[in-house]
Amino acid sequence: MTPRLFVDRPLRVGEPLPLEEAERHRLLRTLRLRRGDKVILFNGAAGEWRGVIVDTGPPVMVEPVEFLSGGRDSPLHVTLILGLTKHGAIELAVQKAVETGADRLIPLLSRYGVSRPDARQSENKSRRLQRIVVEAAQQCGRTRVPEILDPAGWEELEALLSPAPRLLFWEDAGDAGARLKSLPHPGEAVTLLVGPEGGLSSEEVAWARERLGFVTVSLGPRILRAETAAMVAVTACQLLWGDMG
Numbered sequence: 001m002t003p004r005l006f007v008d009r010p011l012r013v014g015e016p017l018p019l020e021e022a023e024r025h026r027l028l029r030t031l032r033l034r035r036g037d038k039v040i041l042f043n044g045a046a047g048e049w050r051g052v053i054v055d056t057g058p059p060v061m062v063e064p065v066e067f068l069s070g071g072r073d074s075p076l077h078v079t080l081i082l083g084l085t086k087h088g089a090i091e092l093a094v095q096k097a098v099e100t101g102a103d104r105l106i107p108l109l110s111r112y113g114v115s116r117p118d119a120r121q122s123e124n125k126s127r128r129l130q131r132i133v134v135e136a137a138q139q140c141g142r143t144r145v146p147e148i149l150d151p152a153g154w155e156e157l158e159a160l161l162s163p164a165p166r167l168l169f170w171e172d173a174g175d176a177g178a179r180l181k182s183l184p185h186p187g188e189a190v191t192l193l194v195g196p197e198g199g200l201s202s203e204e205v206a207w208a209r210e211r212l213g214f215v216t217v218s219l220g221p222r223i224l225r226a227e228t229a230a231m232v233a234v235t236a237c238q239l240l241w242g243d244m245g
């Protein structure tokens, strides 16, 4: 597959643009590309550009030569709220959420999850998660780069959500919990919530249901790890209502 490079800048056919150091390093050092080699450029808007390395600089110059419409983004807009969980698990969950087509990611601060990070930790974590999002979008061929918000508490959540149907994945949903295939088609958007590895408290589940209108959904009888549940939840919705079925 032609290497793909996300450049957070306007792209126009025939207008070469200089690459930043991290972009240069990836093309010349990691991928060992040379002058004349081809790349696919995308900037998060719809579509992507076939490009060519016209100068290895510094700075490296790449020229968009042809706009390619289309892309690999799902018609189903998925917002995934993820109980902020320990280092490693959230990174994996974010990476898999991008690959399975989530559009918007909201790390949730919850009672049994990790505590609110201080400003410096939060800044570092947000930067790391943003890098994971871009790398996963580059790798899986998406042209839209999912948005990842700063960690939010329950009280902040309501203002961040669209009116799209809201599904809370709960291992204790039991028979009262809906099964995905029994739910009506959500239309073009759906909001999913998965708790942290310590789970959600019954008060949090009640708040989500009564104040935020979430429907509790079971993913079957087995207890899934948080990162597994997140990937399974997005995949199941893409299978039923997106572009994986």
Ligand code: SAM
Pocket (backbone or CB within 6 Å): 168, 169, 170, 171, 172, 193, 194, 195, 196, 197, 198, 199, 200, 217, 218, 219, 220, 221, 222, 223, 224, 225, 226, 229, 230
């Ligand atoms: N109560 C769990 C336990 O005993 O380990 C802790 C939570 S589980 C590891 C992490 C999250 O994955 C849960 O908060 C829930 O959102 C989701 N989850 C796991 N298994 C599930 C299932 N069978 N149905 C729906 N959601 C599930």
